[in-house]
Every structure is written in structure tokens, then in C-alpha cells.
Amino acid sequence: MVASRAETREDRAHAFGRQKKRAKGSRNSVVTLIVLLLGLVVGVLVGLLGIGGGVVLVPALVYLLHMDQHLAQGTSLFILLPPVGLGALREYWRQGQVDLRAGILCAMGMLVGGYLGGLIAVPLASRHLKGLFGCFLILAAVLLWQKPQPQNQMTVTTGEESARG
Numbered sequence: 001m002v003a004s005r006a007e008t009r010e011d012r013a014h015a016f017g018r019q020k021k022r023a024k025g026s027r028n029s030v031v032t033l034i035v036l037l038l039g040l041v042v043g044v045l046v047g048l049l050g051i052g053g054g055v056v057l058v059p060a061l062v063y064l065l066h067m068d069q070h071l072a073q074g075t076s077l078f079i080l081l082p083p084v085g086l087g088a089l090r091e092y093w094r095q096g097q098v099d100l101r102a103g104i105l106c107a108m109g110m111l112v113g114g115y116l117g118g119l120i121a122v123p124l125a126s127r128h129l130k131g132l133f134g135c136f137l138i139l140a141a142v143l144l145w146q147k148p149q150p151q152n153q154m155t156v157t158t159g160e161e162s163a164r165g
Contacts, residue, residue, distance in 0.1 A: 034064055047088035053080050069126040
């Protein structure tokens, strides 16, 4: 009788462990699906609007996956490192809509600036970093909303068009 009680407890413990594993596996599947869909949506927005994916990724990682602000920003940097716009860049390049010199110079500045920004951000409290990020998004929105239309748009003319004058 004592052996059967011990076996029953052991069986229950194993059954509970299997239930926990199933629940954890189910949660992991949901998180995996959310992350894949998030990547898809951010990829479309990068290609469509030319935005940095972090503008969408960081808030989504904080609110959908409940990440700390530091973890969300670090994860966003890791996510964006390899694919940052390569798919969209290919199409813009094909259409002649890439300024190579400006891109290289800006990338060099971003390399140094990213390092310096990391040195500043890591010691900040998460709540201050989150507030700073939110202020940046608000400022960006206001500047884009108030941006005047360009008066002199550069146009490319073919030799035939300029000969006609």
C-alpha cells in the first residue's frame, strides 16, 4: 500500500510536469508566432515607408512581449543588424533611388554614433530610457507633420529632352 501511494504521487508529479511542459510549449508557440508576424509587419513597413524598424520593433517588444526597455532596444539592434532594409534597398537600388556616397558617410557616422549612444543608454534607468524613446517618437512625428513641401525638386532629364529645350 505504501509503495502504491508513492507511485501515485510520483505519477502525479510526472503528469504535472508533462502538463507544465505542454503549457510552456503552447506559450512558446504563441510567442514564436507573434515574433514571426512582428518581423513580417516591420519588414513591410521598412520597405513601404523607409522607416527604421526600431520605431515599430521597440514599442512592440515592450508591449507585446513585455520586455524591459533595455532588452527591447538591444534585441531590436540585433534583429536589424543583418536584414536592415536589404530587401527594400535592392528595389530602390534597381530604380536608381540610392545616394551611395551619402549612404556610406551616414553609415560610418551611425557606427560611431551607435557606439556612443549605447554607452549613454545602458546605464540609464529603463523608465528614463522609455521616456526618452517616447519623446523622440513624438518629435519625429511633429517634424514630419510640419515638413514643408520641397519647392525645387531635382528632375532627371534625358539628352533628348534637353535638346528639345
